[in-house]
Amino acid sequence: MKPFTFTLRQEPPQRVDLSALTPDRLAGKSVAQIEAIELGVTRISTKVGDLFKVSEGDLKTVRFEGGSSRFDLLGAKLLPGFAIHVEGDVGAQCGRLAKGGRITVAGNAGPHAASGNLGAEIEIKGDVGEFLAGPLAGELAGMAGGRVIVRGKAGERAGDRLRRGILVIEGDAGEDLGARLIAGTILVLGEAKGRVGYLNKRGSIVLARGGCFGSTYVDCGAHELTFARLFARSLRDHSAPAADLLSRKLRRYGGDTAVFGKGEILTAD
Amino acid sequence: MPDIIRNGVTIDDNFAEAFPMSGTGILITAPNAKWARQAALTMTGFATSVIGCGCEAGIDREVPPQETPDGRPGVRALLFAMSSKDAEKQLVNRLGQCVLTCPGSAVYSTVAGEFEIKVGDALRQFGDKWQMSKVVDDRRYWRVPVMDGEFFCEGKVGLTKKSVGGGNLLIMGADWDKTMRATEAAVSAIDGVADAIAPFPGGIVRSGSKVGSKYKGMSASTNDAYCPTLRGVTKSELDADIGCVLEIVIDGLTDNAVREAMRAGLHAIIEMGPEQGAKRVGAGNYGGKLGPFHYHLKELLP
Structure with missing residues (x-):
């Protein structure tokens, strides 16, 4: 069956909140009702009908033909079993607090993508902004489950306060990758710029290219790790280069000893 | 009991009684x-x-x-x-x-x-x-x-909790070597069945037991009816041509795994025939009142 499709008519005149357009929240509504949903976040009204041509289809998959960097909160609180695909860019907080399901974005994503993700599989084919999978201001933990794969680059502070789940960045990562990491796993296949794993408690950061991690990370030698082989198998279909990285012998740097010191940075060298 | 004969091997019209585990x-x-x-x-x-x-x-x-x-x-x-x-x-x-x-x-x-x-x-x-x-x-x-x-x-x-324990085959032959040959063939056939194991040494038990004992406090004792050396002095289940009895006990994750394991073992014994291997195959039970799973040998025949 055809997916439920929103075809973009024009660039939104303001930032829009797309959290209402997830399959469970669209269920049981007629096209007319959906077109009347208010998306604007200012006093000026922007309704679904103003932006999109709506074509009904199977609500298991919602498809956006055309994207915009003003598309905020796309797929927020998505439930398991559903999927959203965007043929274009998205704005801030894509997949925010998603419980499960699958979100694919063909273009770039803005800041706070996968923020607080609880179990969704999120794939961004382009680049992402800062605070990938991170918490919003005032929140104690970032992403707590699921898998996020970024084919391009990630902005600063990717994986901030990550608690659980897997983050794969196939391109470069900005400064302060994995800062305040609680647990979980981050893989970077490009270059990780500047400081890495600042105040990491017990998370794992796997880097294709090593570097100097400062005096609070301590070299623990190169090892064949069984867990990495399991991760490699699990990631093989989603990111072959990440699986290759995990299949290699990895040098373990224990840290950040400025805090717990139970975490690690693993590098292939 | 009317006996069933396949490839020269006598199959008792009997059943194995097994328990949930x-x-x-x-x-x-x-x-x-x-x-x-x-x-x-x-x-x-x-x-x-x-x-x-x-x-x-x-x-x-x-x-x-x-x-x-x-x-x-x-x-x-x-x-x-x-x-x-x-x-x-x-x-x-x-x-x-x-x-x-x-x-x-x-x-x-x-x-x-x-x-x-x-x-x-x-x-x-x-x-x-x-x-x-x-x-x-x-x-x-x-x-x-x-x-x-x-x-x-x-x-x-x-x-x-849907596992089954206690599926079994009693393999009877003229002497130790022949009985062992048939039993080993059965064990290797059972090894090929998924979700089932034979927990005894090499899959084989030689000290089959009966319920109860003449000693106080012992819940199980030697199965004298199947001991060849007691053939004349006890109420024996063995005829004169049987010199050795070995047992295979089978546990499986499912009822079907135990059934298939017993079937595989039985087929291997029958295929070998009485000249090289066992003369007779039986199964152990407690009258059918204790265990809810019954595996009748005649239903497992080739």
């Missing part, structure tokens, strides 16, 4: 097949009968690297006990003493049961707070630092 299974992997097998052998040692060992355990099959979660050679071991509590205690103890200690090993759940046993969630404490948890595809694993690297163990292992 709590069953669980794990996959042990290691850097090579030798050490995966060693871990499984050690873990399933002293696990022939629930009467004295607390559980019955054995190796189900070797798993090639392509099929294991971490791509290393593996061995699947099954463990059965009379209650889920016993199964949990035995599995955790055996993993802690036999698998955690075995070089290179890692443990994964291979049974999707109605219940779960906390395995890694218990053994992780060996890590003395250096252990790390990892969740992959919604399953939690523990990395416990040990002297050869890391012991990797799944947090929970499935347990099913």
